[in-house]
Amino acid sequence: MRETPAPAVPSVPVGVASEAGVASEAGVASEAGVAEQPADENLWLEDIHGDDAMAWVRERNARTDAALVNPAYTALEASVLEVLDSRDRIPMVSKRGDWYYNFWRDEANPRGLWRRTTWDSYLSDSPDWQVLLDVDALSAAEDAQWLWAGASVLRPAPGGEYRQAMVALSPDGGDAVAYREFDLATLTFVEGGFDLPTAKTRLSWLDADTLYVGTDTGEGSMTESSYPAAARVLRRGESLADLAAKEPLFAVPPDHLSGGVSHDSTPGFERDVAYDVLDFFNSRSYLRVDGNWVHIDVPDDMNVSLHRKWLLLRPRTDWHLGDAVYDAGTLLAIELEAFLAGSRALRTIFAPTPAQSLQSWSWTKDFLLLNLLEDVSSKILVLDPAQDFAATELDACPPLHSVDAFAVDDEDDDAGNDYWLVASGFLTPTTVCRGTLATGTPGGPAAVVREAPSFFDAADYTVEQHFALSLDGTRIPYFQVGRKDLVLDGGNPTVLSGYGGFEVSRTPAYSGTVGRTWLERRAVVDGIERGGVYVVATIRGGGEYGPSWHTAALTENRHKAYEDFAAVAGELAARGVASPAHLGCVGGSNGGLLVGNMLTQYPKLFGAVSCGVPLLDMRRYTKLSAGASWIAEYGDPEVPEQWEFIKTFSPYHLLRPGVAYPPTFIWTATSDDRVGPVQARKMAARMESMGIGGLWFHEALEGGHAGAGNNAQAARLHTASHEFLWRALTGTL
Template identity: 30%
Template sequence: MQASAQTSANPAATTQEHAQHVTYPETRRDDVVDTEFGQKVPDPYRWLEQSVRTDKDVESWVEAQNAVTNAYLDKLPGRAWFKSEIGKLMDYQRFGIPRKRGNRYFYTYNPGLANQAQLFVRDGIDGKGRMLLDPNTWAKDGATALAGYTPSKQGKFVAYEIQDGGTDWHSVRVLDVATGKKLTDDLKWIKYGGGIEWLGDEGFFYSRFPEVPQGEDYHSLAYNQAVYFHKLGTPQSEDVKVYATPDHKDWGHYMTVSSDEHWGFIFSSVGTDARYQVHVIDLTKGSPAKGWQAKPLVDGFDNSWSLVDTVGNTAWFVTNKDAPRYQVVKLDLASATPEWTTVVAQTDQPIEGASIVGDRMILTYLKDATTRAAVYTLAGKELKDIDLGTLGTAGGFGGKPGDPETFYSFTSFTEPGTIYRLNVDTGAQSVFAKPKLTFDPAQFETKQVFYSSRDGTKVPMFIVRKKGQTGPAPTLLYAYGGFDISLTPGFSATRMAWLEAGGTYALANIRGGGEYGKAWHDGGRLANKQNVFDDFAAAGEYLKGEGYTTPHGLAIQGGSNGGLLIGASLNQHPYLFDAANAAVGVMDMLRFDKFTAGRYWVDDYGYPEKEADWKVLRAYSPYHNLEAGVDYPPVIVTTADTDDRVVPGHSFKYTARLQHLDPNGAPHLIRIETRAGHGSGKPTDKIIQEGADILGFLAYNTGLEVPPPKP
């Protein structure tokens, strides 16, 4: 591929001159060649697709690579400082958004440096918090997490999800809230959001996959998801299948139950796009023993539909049907010929979420990648904005009809989440939980700029640095660019450590995300995917051209689809970027659909078996577009042995090829975490150590010098 015009006189040079020479382990190259659409595609590292847990050769390769990486990291001058600083910055109380059930308030809590958040309950808002679950006792290494919890409607029971070692597979157990006693219920084979929805105290609906043969659970494709009802006190084998589509094994299904438990809605999907087919169940007509009848409500997979809630027979939904930035609609479920009626029309700001609280509706909008929240009547009349104070991200606003109380969190790049309690009738707000910090957020400032991409599109970018800092400084640029996911301001102790060290942080809201609705997403996927890489390169050029970063001080970082972004960007612009962290990335774009969740991603990437899509994928695939003779900048690839969403083989193959093609240049390392997955459920101590390793690497290779130890 054509290299960027942003080429220095000595592109391999950085401030540190890559003082550590790295000798990589020898990696076996097999004679594997595919012929696709008349082109021969070598794949010598296909053997690295095998699971670390079942293949001894891959296990040995991982051990050898980690040994080389650890030896390099051990010598980095800033690594210890970052570990200490991240630990200090993470040592604050973290509360989850409360969920009210009956007179009980459920929330998660981490006192600071506990590996996993605990589950607490209060009897009444002024009651004393009582711990229900402490996942820190579940595993010696702290790698077993509380992945989610759902209290029953009156708070008598709570169903909770357990995640071990970072896997996407969850199990579900049930707790009696009054006694703290664990019930005998034990459900397995739940993945990608089990969607637990209670029906009184009798039991709950959930989604699951068929049992996977032993040894295939970390690689096999997931098919035949179905909705079940589980009656408390019975084995999973007796669960009632509520909805399934055996003729369409690739369809996924989850269920949502209205607050009054009158209506159940089954949402079916075929990929990662928010395109749903919807069925409705009158839960008053049926039972766990007799089953329920699901009737079609929305046919076809054409639009996004999200239930707000129901009041009586009226149901409110958020949809992008005839409204690419979303609108609120309603219909009468009891009507013989129900018709959709617009309640809140779309505006120039995409609707991000909606809920009914009391007799009001709360809508949250995205305004240039920050949150705006407003209160409406159920008829759609706007009453007032909720005062959020400043630019940031608000989330939560859960509740139910008839109860005017809700909770929400607010966070920014420099302030961790504060939890607020809001009465939508009176507008009265109070702080439920505000963390005490070890740093002063007022010492930092955030600005938003808009820069031009290759085709002239204006792209927003946040820039965060110490207040009063005017000169260039090593800069960490982050982006994602895919799957309709919007990146908004949020706090990270790891990112704050970079800022404390004197670095600058930038977040680019490139196309492929959902920051401006459907058009922004469509502008960065499928045949338009190159726009994502162009937007990112233009962000880097802006930061250098405007003097935010130093000539050799631009580090880049991205995870998952963002890891793909980093890999492709390094191939296309190896001399623009000065150091990189590609985390849990999708690196082989010709085989991504063959593992675990990969088959869902065709909505954003396309189908490798279709020639037109294959040619687009082949043109930017990070693994396939590495070239000999290019001085790639320092790269640290990060992944984990139990990542069963983006299998680590992607990162393994990419790293092996990068090391083979550029063996004597800048360091190209891979850090492979054990007993961890795609990111969720990772214990605090692993987060701190990984953050220190990555920032230590990026700081060393961009010239960011950490502050001297404090006396």
């Protein structure tokens, strides 16, 4: 919601499998209370930066480059980079005081510029940007490879100007970052200011001389999921050693996901809030009252949001409170002081329907904006708290588009009820508008501020929404983008994309890069010249229909997400869009696990698979990078009963000799400290040892979980994935 996350092993000669082989049934027998340990001949590849492992990576990168790069590919990649570097892209901004801030990358500034401008200048064709920090220049001056990771700006005293910021810089694109204090007046890092070394740090400004900090200060300071387990008070002039010596202001057990403290500096509503994140979907919030932490007494799976006097609650599962039952995905409101005093007179300000769900919300000075999805198309409501949260629909959402409304700056005296409206569709470049909400006419028109250019000719294409029936009869929506004159004979090269996890919604969005690398491409297939078809499946595990859509595919029900995706693939074949030989699938991260299961469980449905930054070894995922933080999503493989269902969707253990697998491209990044490169490496190595052909592997050396630290790397990754799929699905691999 807008209101608001191994011991060294013996090396094995490169390319040589151990005698343990690939059969997942072989391995260490389970002890009492401990799940079996399947044989794993590729543990040596878990030494991420080890010489042998990196030699293995470089050899396969070279093989992929040799197969991939030719003049046509180079030209296609250059066209993608042209899109990513275009100076006509919309510079999205956030308002702080009188300034509008933006971070920008282009050909001349591959690592990027942090900059700001005034509103009048932003409205012009060529805004006058004041550069605050040139990350390329900083990297050159310090002989480092810094990548921008954001900034936390201190709210000034009333009447003052924003001046202090904690700038986050990543050395490799991973989640671990260094923080440095930056002066927005002098445009320099503060000499002797706050300076925290690279770690998975969480911090919050208390005042100009004090931070709340959770970071790696040694043993016990981080959770088993690799995130901060405690928050301490860091005062100006104190060192990391001083911080480590202090008693925590707030701490959580090491088997919880993370814990910390943030300071709400809203004038008149200043307060400290502590959070204990038990797992990805359960947490506890605490208010500091007279030096004590007071629990906001709601179920752990409740989304808790504080704004001025209001407490908003959104349950992830049905909430039984006295005689009342609040459905999952309902939004409830109550004044915070009344709740703390014992009142439970909650107001239902949004109730979901089978077709409609709440995705996010944002407060302006006097109104509350709700961003909804109705059958995966956007709808926006404006609620007026002064009128008992009376709702009015904002008439700004065309069908099969994604539209998001959020406040510009709810504390601005003049613009407190202004809102941004950002709209996009598969064939509609992003438009940014700005409007003003007013009592009595909250849905007034918004004026266009910026329109992104079109990077491909959309006139010959159409967007359709269809529904496939999953194995249990559930209707699964999917979007199809293709030519208006599409021949439904099964011969169209089609890529099917999905995610299906963590309550993440896949919504319509414009992509000039997809237009150039897929929709506009042409190939003669079965005697007919055709273009590409792009399909997005909105399967269970996501959030398109609210939290119940997500929980339907958790842990032992994970197979439902895969059945949904397979149903869409089958429907595309049945409708004549693409036969299996011409249908590919692509997914990254949890989506990589999704397509890994398509590869191993549904190989006959696809002609090619592109699998990025993936989870694949579900027996050891909790021991790799940040994997322990996802136990609530997938289950705990250390528990025998849970391993029994987890192994049914662990692609690394589902590979079988003699199966005809489709061509597969596995890609990852060395510096990914979230999922990590290990699982991709091991999957590729096992497939190689089984003699599975048509395998490509690529590992970017920086870029973190995104696999790319700049536009050139992003262009390479995107183009390589689509080039592989295109060749495979058109018979030219």
